[in-house]
Amino acid sequence: MMATSPTSTPREPHAPLVDIDIRHKHYGERPILDSLRLTLAPGEIVALLGPSGCGKSTLLRIAAGLDRDYAGTVSYNGEVQRGPSPLAGVIFQEPRLLPWLRVADNVCFPQRARGDTRNHARSLLEEVGLRAEDGALWPKHLSGGMAQRVAIARGLFTQPQLLLLDEPFSAVDAMTRMRLQDLLLAIVDAHRTAALVVTHDIDEAVHLADRIVLLEPAGGARARPANRIFEVGGARPRRREDAGRSVLRRILLEGLETLAR
Numbered sequence: 001m002m003a004t005s006p007t008s009t010p011r012e013p014h015a016p017l018v019d020i021d022i023r024h025k026h027y028g029e030r031p032i033l034d035s036l037r038l039t040l041a042p043g044e045i046v047a048l049l050g051p052s053g054c055g056k057s058t059l060l061r062i063a064a065g066l067d068r069d070y071a072g073t074v075s076y077n078g079e080v081q082r083g084p085s086p087l088a089g090v091i092f093q094e095p096r097l098l099p100w101l102r103v104a105d106n107v108c109f110p111q112r113a114r115g116d117t118r119n120h121a122r123s124l125l126e127e128v129g130l131r132a133e134d135g136a137l138w139p140k141h142l143s144g145g146m147a148q149r150v151a152i153a154r155g156l157f158t159q160p161q162l163l164l165l166d167e168p169f170s171a172v173d174a175m176t177r178m179r180l181q182d183l184l185l186a187i188v189d190a191h192r193t194a195a196l197v198v199t200h201d202i203d204e205a206v207h208l209a210d211r212i213v214l215l216e217p218a219g220g221a222r223a224r225p226a227n228r229i230f231e232v233g234g235a236r237p238r239r240r241e242d243a244g245r246s247v248l249r250r251i252l253l254e255g256l257e258t259l260a261r
Contacts, residue, residue: 017042017194018076018162019229020063024218025055025070031218032058033070038213038229040162040194047184047205048156048198050215050253051260053208056198059215060164063196064088076161089160091192093167095147097139104135107153126151145176149183156187163188163195169204178240181208185237204254205244207238213254228255 029229030054040046048056061067063074063222065084073080076087097106107121122132128149139147148168155163165184169177182205188195199205205212212230230248 016040017044018063019078020059020074020075022042022062022070022072023057024072025058025062025067033062036072036215038209040196042161042187042194043192044076044211045188045195045197045209046214047209047212048196049200049202049205049212049256051217051256054215054217054259056215057166060090060166060196060198063162064090064164066090086158087161089155089158090096091151091155091161091163091165091168093170095151097142097150099139101139102135103130103137103139103142103150106139106150107135108157109154121157124156125150127156127187128153129179137159144172145180146259148172148176148180152180152183153197154185156191158204159191161193163193165195165197167198167200170200177204182237184208189236202239202249202256205252206232206249207240208236210236212252214252214259216259 018040020036022033022036024031024035038046038057048059050056058067062070065074065081065088068083074082074085076085080178097103098109101109103125104118105119107124108117111117122135125135126132130149130153134146139150142150148171151168168184169180172180180185184195185208187193197205197208209232212232214228214230230252232245232248234242
């Protein structure tokens, strides 16, 4: 089912880069995901909103090929994936840097090497707003924002076509969060990657995403709306103070409140 916000504008058709088709996913007897179909085009950002336990992080693991215990398929460029995909880069809520490796080696882990590999790591550090010489630092010397920039650089190292981000900015302060959001927008624009972003923040979803998926818990006892996909509309980058999307924010908030009951 498609629910379009009053602020939306028609989108141009794109050939899908990623096609996710999940018929059902269970943990034991507990249903997590069912009847979910989602496609992403190059350069598109899709945000996942939903109550805790509705399967947002599970969906990211399936898209990355890290979870094969489900009924359905994930295809990249029309080719069904059978395991972890080199076309996906994963960025977690916590940076998860290895404390025994310097920053540059964290970026290119596990392909640590001299020459081109290390040069590529330095280039990525500069792209995410760090200095090339920061590659010699130990993770313990980084601020939270710097550590998450390193994690983004690591996620870009294999030149993925899809970035999978699991609440990547929730552990930093508000100003750093806004800077990292803008960094993500710049990276998607520069690399033409697609991005699937899990967030609990409606404002973050509206600022970043082209589409927002309101994901409902699977197998609910009461009748609830099917997973809904909202078109945000408007070219990126957007102004954070844009009042024109207040109706969409209200619809999303009401939807989340309904699903949380």
